[in-house]
Amino acid sequence: MVTLYIDDIQVSVEKGSTIFDAAQKVGVYIPTLCHHPELHTFGGCRVCMVEANGKLVTACRAPVTDGMVVRIDAEGARKVQRMVVELLLTKHNEDCQTCVKDSNCKLQEVANYVGITPERMAMLRRSVTEVEIDESNPFFNIDRTRCILCGICIRTCEEINGVTALDFGFRGEHTAVVTMGNKKLAESTCESCGECMERCPTGALARKNYERPNREVKSVCGYCGVGCGIHLGVRGDRVVSVRGDKDNPVNKGQLCVKGRFGYNFVNHPDRLTTPLIKRDGELVEASWDEALDLVASRFKEIIDESGPNALGGISSARCTTEDNYVFTRLIRSLGTNNLDHCARL
Amino acid sequence: MAGLATVLGSGAMTNTIGEVEDAKAIFVIGSNTTENHPIIGYRIRKAVKKGARLIVADPREIRLADVADVYLPLKPGTDVALINGMLHVILKEGLVDSEFIASRTEGFEDMKAAVEKYTPEYASEISGVPAEDIVRAARLYAGADSATILYTMGVTQHTSGTENVLSLANLVLATGNFGKPGAGLNPLRGQNNVQGACDMGALPGVYTGYQPVADDNARAKFEKAWCVTLPGKPGMTMTEMFHAAVEDRIRAMYIMGENPLLSDPDGGHICDCLEKMDFMVVQDIFLTETAKLADVVLPAATFAEKDGVFVNTERRVQRVCRALKPRGQSKPDWEIIQLLAQKLGYDWNYESAEQIFDEIAELTPSYAGLSYKRLEDGGIQWPCPNPEHPGTPILHVGKFSRGLGKFSAVDYRLSAEQADEEFPILLTTGRSLYHYHTGTMTRKTEGLNQFHKEELMELNPEDAKALGIGEDDIVTVTSRRGTVRSKVHVTDRIQPGVVFMTFHFAETAANLLTNSEVCHIAKTPELKVCAVRVEKA
Amino acid sequence: MRIKLEPLRQEAVKNWQELQSFGQPIILVGAATCGRASGALDVMAAIGEKMKELEIDAIVRQTGCVGMCHSEVLVDIIKPGRPRITYAKITPELAKELVEDYLVHDNAREDLAICVQGETPDEDLQVRVVMRNCGHIDPNSITDYLAQDGYMGLAKALEMMPQEIIDEVKVSGLRGRGGGGFPAGRKWESCLQVESDQKYVICNADEGDPGAFMDRSVLEGDPHSVIEGMAIAGYAIGASKGILYVRAEYPLAIRQLKIAIEQAKERNLLGENILGSGFSFDLDIFQGAGAFVCGESTALVLSIEGKRGMPKPLPRPRTSEEGLWGKPTLLNNVKTFACVAQIIHRGPDWFKSIGTEKCPGTAVFALTGKVNKCGLIEVPMGIELDKIINEIGGGVAGGRAFKAVQTGGPSGGCLPADMLNLPVDIDSLTAAGSMMGSGGMVVMDDSTCMVDVARYFLEFSLEESCGQCAPCRVGTEQMLTILKDITQGKGREGDIDLLVEMGKAIIDGSICGLGQSAPNPVLSTIRYFRDEYEAHIRDKECPAKACKALITYTIDAEKCQACGRCLKACPTQAITGAKKTPHTIDSDKCDKCGICFSECPDRFAAVLITTGGTESSN
Structure with missing residues (x-):
């Protein structure tokens, strides 16, 4: 353990921890834009600058040392912070009302901490680079006028997914998050999992047609056999979002394109909503009683005529375990083991 | 699953998804993991970043092959030959875990005799994989402290599906890769439940x-x-x-x-x-x-x-x-x-x-x-036999469900259908990242359709040239059982003589073509190999 | 190992002597990139043609750049029994004349000669260590190099213990010539001390400063000196692999290096078991894509690894401990390596005898700008600025007044006239708010606007910023916008303080040296030329009359002789007038290109440039 002093608060942390880790442990806020707990530190935004033993360092990268004296609000650090945040704002789209991240935006949070004054902003030259929003991906957009180049999306794509569809491109003021060959997102190697969008601290990577759910229900994804933990976002009688469950040991919050965005079938107008019975070759609506009576009587007739083995049941790998159990109980109770599901397909 | 049950006494993934990230070697066979089990695919890539060696065997050069140390482009249905070839190398070079074999397995000598003839050259002749790559793959797999095998329907959906699994199990038994973290024999199940x-x-x-x-x-x-x-x-x-x-x-x-x-x-x-x-x-x-x-x-x-x-x-x-x-x-x-x-x-x-x-x-x-x-x-x-039991992340620790792990003497045999004059091309099937099974659910999401809205049969440029077919052309694909129309995607990710289709699209129902011949033990149909003819429509 | 080298050396010396006393004239053409740009290859062809025509026998050889770029194409002729004569500014036509006149008619054409007896005209001020062979030997000939004691340093080093070599380098006081000035011996030592199965030696030849071409000239003119230095370093730290990171914009340097590497391999001076010592060293060339920031060690390493070249933020392992592919890597500049072979061969005391105590050795500068003699110079550390500019450089061009000198490229700063007595070395320049950098030196006269100079360098830094850290990326952009505003008369009260504040924050906040030094040109010009900034902002006046937005061109009706020259030359038809009618400039149409000003004959001097309240004419 290493003991240090953060604004005179004594804190002991494990060797190899950073100043940022130590500050978090004692609940001391250090602003940052590019740090993400699940990703390697980048140290690009320089907003977490603090003074450690009299030297300016980035808290997210600087390792703690024994007896270290850290001053969070040191003047030199504050000047860097202020300049970075003010200047990022001069390059940032001002229209916060239409931004999905409004009130949930890291840049707003840090700007609020730094304290932005109209006088200072008036001294600075504003220049938001005009770039078209990349709307090619059906699920989320890239709006580069809201991008602060924190690189979180790039690191997410590389470290979390290993897809590496994104990287920094160009230089100087033209620096931008780009795909290989600066192609549109939908034409790139991006697998549309949306992990980057989930972590974007601003509205640069934003969900299309976003609707905030009224409530969330913890469940499991209904697609492949991995069984990712999810939070189903519900608004009224519709599923409007799916979010990975960070506490789930299987996916640790991660989801793929189908799991995160492929929930529309639940709300789809083509859903079957009443039983149907075939009359004169046409399937027509019927009541539950009509339908179930018909099924029961036909099953009985066929069993009576040809024995229970003239009946077969196909259960489902997509239904719940309970559904399957009950299904096997019924089929076997009717006297046959002609029972299978699509395990082999 | 029948195969696994024979060898070990139970048929399920022996290890845990999370362990993949820490495996020292990963052998992915017959699984397009990044598309069909994306989250596991991401873990594999992460493991590779951490230094794991990756071996990928698949008739298609799937995206995982891009980050693999060795990619083995085997001909569809030749899995046993390839795996026996690897086993041959492992035995010849003494890369086996003798202690494990002695204490926890039976039937080693029978297996040894069976793989004797599968020299890398012979295995190469059957599978089409270069002999030196078989040797490299064997060394990478057997040389790792912990090596995991991940497979799916590319292994099981064959008339020899059970044999394929048995020979994979031989590989795991011979190298002592059961009952420890980051190892095992892991079928990735295709559907949620x-x-x-x-x-x-x-x-x-x-x-x-x-x-x-x-x-x-x-x-x-x-x-x-x-x-x-x-x-x-x-x-x-x-x-x-x-x-x-x-x-x-x-x-x-x-x-x-x-x-x-x-x-x-x-x-x-x-x-x-x-x-x-x-x-x-x-x-x-x-x-x-x-x-x-x-x-x-x-x-x-x-x-x-x-x-x-x-x-x-x-x-x-x-x-x-x-x-x-x-x-x-x-x-x-x-x-x-x-x-x-x-x-x-x-x-x-x-x-x-x-x-x-x-x-x-x-x-x-x-x-x-x-x-x-x-x-x-x-x-x-599971297994979780009582309310105090924490559950079982790794199966077969110390002991197999059936007692001793059983080696099997497995021989390669031909798939039910072979390419011939009338049907000169082999069709293999699978799924895509953007759709699921028969598309009942995923095709209801517009965005997913944007990426993949219709069947795009994969055809090697060599075959395309010979058949006079170009990108986006419409073709008819005919097997002994039926005909479908499909759009074509020309790509060298598929090997010559083989085409690939999904079964997501009712309008191009690939399963009208496939063969219902089943594996005699597991009864799994041979969806991964059937002979077809491709013609420009 | 020196015994093994001896036969090679003797043969080379014999060749060299034979060449000098062969009884045939020798013609040397400076054919480095600078010479070629001035037509050196055409000159060589013309010489060949003329010799054939006149049926004369002479040995024609190409050499590297001697440094006198102001006088390219340079041709040296050594006639048997005569001193070597250097001819300047030779065109193919002049070359033909020269061949005929001197070689046939024995007319030495002193009118074309710039100096006699080989060396440069200011040899008493210049000391050649790094550039000793440049312009002297044929870079494509390893025997030429061997004849100049080439590879003696390596052969000697191979008989020493690695630590002994490092001790000698430490004693010599050699400091990195790439700009940082870190003691080379200490860097080598830390590489030696890390245990690893593989280590690398990288030569940083990613010379990116605008106007700097010292490294290129050394690689083009004397590639073996760098190769030898790298091999010695490889032996000293225990590396078997070296990489020359050369920017792809240096095709000739790359070609010469390839030839040199092949020649060295053929003679077992590179490759397996060098000179039977058991030490093996292989050398590869990596072509950089020309990003200034890739001169920074961690970015350079990433670039070789095939990644985007972005400096790694602190704290990070030193490259000497964890560099290329995670292995200990020694990274030095071209000139540093070029010094090493001689330090080993001639001993550290020899090296220490040159320059100052804390900065021994020489400094190589690319002297450019408003100076009479542009070119490459090599001077002992500690020489006064004044001597460089006024003696070696021949003073400010066009008889104008000296205003400032900029050193260190975009990372450096501008020093005013009252600092001309500054002794030039790594530390003194830094103390003065500039830096030595890799050795650019730009002289400015009184027609240079210092705000505009700052703008120019800042623009370069911004364009070359990798963009990863916010202070450098958005900070330099904002500063540049403000500077542009100032030069366009849109500066506001408070801008200067804002620039200073922002500059300091960028220095404090940036990840790498590029960002940390990008504000230097601005801060140093504010420090020494603040009044010029104030004039721009308050009086909307550019004292140097260089900022277009702040000047107006008018014609003095009394002086105008209505000759019509300006009228004809004006590209925007802004000038009206007729015969015997004084001309006038329509300021709305005027593009301020200055053509009228230069067209107006000096004897009239009718075109006036006005800024604020002051006027001036030619």
Whole structure:
């Protein structure tokens, strides 16, 4: 353990921890834009600058040392912070009302901490680079006028997914998050999992047609056999979002394109909503009683005529375990083991 | 699964998904992991970043091949030859775990004799994989402290499916890669609850927890619990049922949440079978291609509208929670089944999914320790024999379910269909990242269709040139069983002489072409190899 | 190992002597990139043609750059029994004349000669260590190099213990010539001390400063000196692999290096078991894509690894401990390596005898700008600025007044006239708010606007910023916008303080040296020329009359002789007038290109440039 002093608060942390880790442990806020707990530190935004033993360092990268004296609000650090945040704002789209991240935006949070004054902003030259929003991906957009180049999306794509569809491109003021060959997102190697969008601290990577759910229900994804933990976002009688469950040991919050965005079938107008019975070759609506009576009587007739083995049941790998159990109980109770599901397909 | 059960005593993923990240070597065979199990695919890439060596064997140069140390482009259906070739190298170079073989296995000598002739050169001749790559793959796999094998239907959906699994098991046994972290033999199950359905005995021969119907004690237990008399003879598999329908031996069917018309091989034949059926009930969330043929269609609830558990590919039992009330008059499947049971005169009174689950736990030793309460946070991996048991992340630690791990002497044999003059190309099938199975759910999401809105049959540039076919051309693909039309994507990610199609699209139903010949043990149909002819439409 | 080298050396010396006393004239043409740009290859062809025509026998050889770029194309002729004569500004036509006149008619054409006896005209001020062979030997000939004691340093080093070599380098006081000035011996030592199965030696030849071409000239003119230095370093730290990171914009340097590497391999001076010592060293060339920031060690390493070249933020392992592919890597500049072989061969005391105590050795500068003699110079550390500019450089061009000198490229700063007595070395320049950098030196006269100079360098830094850290990326952009505003008369009260504040924050906040030094040109010009900034902002006046937005061109009707030259030359038809009618400039149409100003004959001096309240004419 290493003991240090953060604004005179004594804190002991494990060797190899950073100043940022130590500050978090004692609940001391250090602003940052590019740090993400699940990703390697980048140290690009320089907003977490603090003074450690009299030297300016980035808290997210600087390792703690024994007896270290850290001053969070040191003047030199504050000047860097202020300049970075003010200047990022001069390059940032001002229209916060239409931004999905409004009130949930890291840049707003840090700007609020730094304290932005109209006088200072008036001294600075504003220049938001005009770039078209990349709307090619059906699920989320890239709006580069809201991008602060924190690189979180790039690191997410590389470290979390290993897809590496994104990287920094160009230089100087033209620096931008780009795909290989600066192609549109939908034409790139991006697998549309949306992990980057989930972590974007601003509205640069934003969900299309976003609707905030009224409530969330913890469940499991209904697609492949991995069984990712999810939070189903519900608004009224519709599923409007799916979010990975960070506490789930299987996916640790991660989801793929189908799991995160492929929930529309639940709300789809083509859903079957009443039983149907075939009359004169046409399937027509019927009541539950009509339908179930018909099924029961036909099953009985066929069993009576040809024995229970003239009946077969196909259960489902997509239904719940309970559904399957009950299904096997019924089929076997009717006297046959002609029972299978699509395990082999 | 039958293969695994033979060797080890139980058929399921031996290890945990999370361990993949820390494996020292990963052998992916017959699994397009990044598309079919994306989250596991991401883990594999992460493992590679951490220094794991990756071996990929697949007829298609799948995206994982891009980050692989060795990519083995085997010809479809030649898995045994390739794996035996690797085993040959491992034995010749003494890369085996002798202690493990001596203390925990049997049948080593038989296996050794069987792989003797599979020199890398011979294996190469059959599989088309360069001999030196077979040697490299063998060394990488056997040389790692812990090596895991991940496979899916690319291994099992063959007439030799069981042999394929057995020879993979030989590889794992020979190198002592059972019962430890980051290792094992891991079938990745394709669907959300295929493990749960199997666990529940939605199979012709077993009750829950793989208790055989032929076992008198087991049968007596279920007869008592269910207050009925139960048949002791295993029933028919799905494919067998369809065949039987043609001969009138099956007259009625109850199909829940399945779309065999698109998902099963030789779709034309299945259509005939279903049409011939006297009475068919389909229970589903949409009016699927199969439902349209039904006499009665029952509307079911989606996973978002019901409670229950799903069991994932690593045997983890996890809670599904109701978020919405079912659409219209639709109901959770168990409620529909109970209503029908009551109409049939059974005195069933389940009030909740939880009550059903408790009954399952009571009747199923491997579930005995599970309850909804315990599953709240992240689920538990079975076997979990009692309420104090933490679950079992890794199977076969110290001892196999059947006692000793069994080596098998496995020989390569030809797939049921070979390319010939009339049908000169082999078709192999699979799924894409953006769709799921027969597309019933995913094709309802516009965005997913944007990426993949129609079938794009993959064709090697060499074949394309010979056939005078270009990108986006429409072709007809014909097998002994049927013909479909498809758009073409020309790519060298598929090897010459092989084409690839998905089965997501009803309008290009690849399963009209596939062969319903099954593996004689596991009864898995040979969906991954059939001979076709491709012509410009 | 020196014994093994001896036969090679003797043969080379014999060749060299034979060449000098062969009885045939020798013609040397400076054919480095600078010479070629001035037509050196055409000159060589013309010489060949003429010789054929006149049926004369002479040995024609190409050499590297001697440094006198102001006088390219340079041709040296050594006639048997005569001193070597250097001819300047030779065109193909002049070359033909020269051949005929001197070689046939024995007319030495003193009118074309710039100096006699080989060396540069200011040899008493210049000391050649790094550039000793440039312009002297044929870079494509390893025997030429061997004849100049080439590879003696390596052969000697191979008889020493690695630590002994490092001790000698430490004693010599050699400091990195790439700009940082870190003691080379200490860097080598830390590489030696890390245990690893593989280590690398990288030569940083990613010379990116605008106007700097010292490294290129050394690589083009004397590639073996760098190769030898790298091999010695490889032996000293235990590396078997070296990489020359050369920017792809240096095709000739790359070609010469390839030839040199092949020649060295053929003679077992590179490759397996060098000179039977058991030490093996292989050398590869990596072509950089020309990003200034890739001169920074961690960015350079990433670039070789095939990644985007972005400096790694602190704290990070030193490259000498964890560099290329995670292995210990020694990274030095071209000139540093070029010094090493001689330090080993001639001993550290010899090296220490040159320059100052804390900065021994020489400094190589690319002297450019408003100076009479542009070119490459090599001077002992500690020489006064004044001597460089006024003696070696021949003073400010066009008889104008000296205003400032900029050193260190975009990372450096501007020093005013009252600092001309500054002794030039790594530390003194840094103390003065500039830096030595890799050796650019730009002289400015009184027509240079210091705000505009700052703008120019800042623009370069911004364009070359990798963009990863916010202070450098958005900070330099904002500063540049403000500077542009100032030069366009849109400066505001408070801008200067804002620039200073921002500059300091960028220095404090940036990840790498590029960002940390990008504000230097601005801060140093504010420090020494603040009044010029104030004039721009308050009086909307550019004292140097260089900022277009702040000047107006008018014609003095009394002086105008209505000759019509300006009228004809004006590209925007802004000038009206007729015969015998004084011309006038329509300021709305005027593009301020200055053509009228230069067209107006000096004897009239009728075109006036006005800024604020002051006027001036030619």
